[in-house]
Amino acid sequence: MSKLDEKLETIYNDVLKRNPGETEFHQAVLEVLESLGPVVVKNPQYLERKIIERICEPERQIIFRVPWQDDKGNVHINRGFRVEFNSSLGPYKGGLRFHPSVYLGIIKFLGFEQIFKNSLTGMPIGGGKGGSDFDPKGKSDDEVMRFCQSFMTELYRHIGEHTDVPAGDIGVGGREIGYMFGQYKRITNRWEAGVLTGKGLKWGGSLVRPDATGYGATFFINEALKVRKDSFDGKTCLVSGSGNVAIYTIEKIHQLGGKCIACSDSNGVIVDEKGLDVELIKQLKEVERRRIQDYQTYHKHAKYIASGNIWDIPCQVAMPSATQNEINGKDAMTLVKNGCLAVGEGANMPTTPEGVKVFLDAKIAYGPGKAANAGGVATSALEMQQNAQRDSWTFEDTEVKLEHIMQNIHKLCYETSEEYGAPGNYVLGANIAGFVKVADAMVAHGLV
Ligand code: NDP
Numbered sequence: 118m119s120k121l122d123e124k125l126e127t128i129y130n131d132v133l134k135r136n137p138g139e140t141e142f143h144q145a146v147l148e149v150l151e152s153l154g155p156v157v158v159k160n161p162q163y164l165e166r167k168i169i170e171r172i173c174e175p176e177r178q179i180i181f182r183v184p185w186q187d188d189k190g191n192v193h194i195n196r197g198f199r200v201e202f203n204s205s206l207g208p209y210k211g212g213l214r215f216h217p218s219v220y221l222g223i224i225k226f227l228g229f230e231q232i233f234k235n236s237l238t239g240m241p242i243g244g245g246k247g248g249s250d251f252d253p254k255g256k257s258d259d260e261v262m263r264f265c266q267s268f269m270t271e272l273y274r275h276i277g278e279h280t281d282v283p284a285g286d287i288g289v290g291g292r293e294i295g296y297m298f299g300q301y302k303r304i305t306n307r308w309e310a311g312v313l314t315g316k317g318l319k320w321g322g323s324l325v326r327p328d329a330t331g332y333g334a335t336f337f338i339n340e341a342l343k344v345r346k347d348s349f350d351g352k353t354c355l356v357s358g359s360g361n362v363a364i365y366t367i368e369k370i371h372q373l374g375g376k377c378i379a380c381s382d383s384n385g386v387i388v389d390e391k392g393l394d395v396e397l398i399k400q401l402k403e404v405e406r407r408r409i410q411d412y413q414t415y416h417k418h419a420k421y422i423a424s425g426n427i428w429d430i431p432c433q434v435a436m437p438s439a440t441q442n443e444i445n446g447k448d449a450m451t452l453v454k455n456g457c458l459a460v461g462e463g464a465n466m467p468t469t470p471e472g473v474k475v476f477l478d479a480k481i482a483y484g485p486g487k488a489a490n491a492g493g494v495a496t497s498a499l500e501m502q503q504n505a506q507r508d509s510w511t512f513e514d515t516e517v518k519l520e521h522i523m524q525n526i527h528k529l530c531y532e533t534s535e536e537y538g539a540p541g542n543y544v545l546g547a548n549i550a551g552f553v554k555v556a557d558a559m560v561a562h563g564l565v
Pocket of ligand 1: 285287288289358359361362363382438440464465490491493
C-alpha cells in the first residue's frame with residue numbers, strides 16, 4: 118500500500134473489515150483515497166461529516182435469484198445484482214455486466230468508480246452498477262431473452278427514469294437491453310424510455326451511444342496528446358478486447374490518423390500490420406457474434422497469437438478496452454520500454470496499482486478509466502435528455518456534444534492536477550475533481 122494520510126488509512130482499514138474478500142472494490146477505494154490527502158486538509162468538514170465513510174458505503178445493495186430455462190428445458194439459477202451507490206448528483210446511473218466472473222466485489226468496484234466518473238461528466242447522474250454471473254457466450258437468442266426477462270422481473274421494482282437507470286457493459290449490448298426493456302414495459306404497463314439507455318435507434322435510443330465510450334476515450338487521449346504538442350497522426354496503436362468499446366476506439370483512432378495494428382479477446386490476439394479492418398471486426402463481432410480469430414479467414418496476412426499478450430507488441434498508444442487488471446506492472450514496464458507515449462483506459466480499472474505507478478513515474482499521458490471512458494455514460498445522459506424532450510438529434514450534433522464533454526473532462530482533470538501540484542497526473546485530477554463535487558452535494562443534503 119502506498120502512504121495514506123492517517124485518518125484515511127483508518128477509513129480504508131474499516132472498508133477492508135466491512136467488505137471482506139471484495140478485492141476489486143478494495144483496489145478501487147484505495148486508488149481514490151490515495152488522492153484525497155490534500156483535499157481533506159483543505160476541507161476538514163469532509164472528515165467531520167464522515168463524507169468518505171458514507172461514499173464508501175452503497176446507499177442500497179440488491180441481490181436476487183434469477184431462474185431461467187435453456188432451450189432443452191433444463192433449469193439454471195444465476196445471481197443478479199444492483200448496487201445503488203450514490204444519488205447525490207442524480208438518479209443512479211451505470212451499466213449491467215453479464216459475465217461468469219461477476220460477484221458483489223466486482224459490481225461494487227464498478228459502482229464506486231461510476232460515482233466519480235458520472236460527476237466528471239458534469240451531468241445530473243448518480244452512481245450505480247449491476248449485473249449477473251450469467252454468461253451470454255454460446256447461448257441462443259431465446260436463452261438470452263429468457264434470462265433477461267427473468268432478470269428484469271425482479272429488477273423492475275428497483276429502477277425508473279427518476280430512480281435508477283441501467284445501461285450496458287460487458288456482455289450487455291443492444292440485444293440484451295431490448296429484451297429487458299420489453300419485459301419492463303410489459304410488467305409496468307409504461308413506455309418509459311428513460312428507464313434504460315443503450316436502446317435501439319427505432320425505439321428511443323440515441324445515435325452515437327454505441328460508439329460513445331470508444332470515441333470518447335480516443336478524444337480524451339487526443340486532448341492529452343495536444344497538451345504535449347502531439348497527435349494521433351501516424352501513431353501505432355494497440356486496443357485490447359474486440360467488443361463494443363474496442364471496436365469504436367479502433368474506428369476513431371483511424372479517423373484521427375493513427376494506425377491500430379492489434380486487438381484481442383480472452384482467447385488470443387490478432388495482429389494486422391497494415392492496420393485493422395474495423396468494418397470486418399464489426400461484421401464478425403456485432404452481426405455474426407464470432408471470435409476475433411476468424412479475422413484471419415478474411416485477411417490471410419494477419420497473424421493470430423493464441424493466448425498471446427497484446428502488451429508485448431511495440432506501440433506508441435495503448436488503449437486497454439477489455440476488462441479490469443489486464444495490464445500488470447510487468448506489462449506496463451514493457452509498454453514504456455517499447456516507447457509507449459500514452460495509455461487511455463476504455464475499460465474500467467484495466468491497470469493494476471503497480472502498472473499505474475509505472476505509467477505515472479514514466480510521466481506518459483495516462484488517462485484513467487473514470488475520466489477517459491466517461492463518454493459512454495455521458496452519451497447515455499444525452500439519450501435521457503432526448504427521451505425527456507421526445508426528440509432525437511443527428512449523429513453529427515451528438516458527436517460534437519460528446520467531443521465537447523470529453524474536452525471539458527480533460528480540462529477539469531488537467532486543471533485540478535495543476536492546482537494540486539502534479540500537472541498532467543490525470544489520476545489525481547480525476548479523483549479529486551470527481552470527489553469534490555459529490556462531497557459538496559452530500560454536505561448540502563445533510564446527514565442522509
Ligand atoms: P463487450 O462485452 O462488448 O466486450 C468485452 C471485450 O473484452 C471482449 O472482447 C471480451 O473477450 C474481452 N474480455 C472481457 N472479459 C475478459 C477477460 N476476463 N479477459 C480477457 N478479455 C476479456 O464489453 P464492452 O466493450 O462494453 O466493455 C469493455 C470494458 O469497457 C469493460 O471494462 C467495461 O466496464 C468498460 N466500459 C464499457 C462501457 C460501455 O459503454 N459499454 C462504458 C465504460 C466502460 P471475450 O469475448 O473473449 O470475453
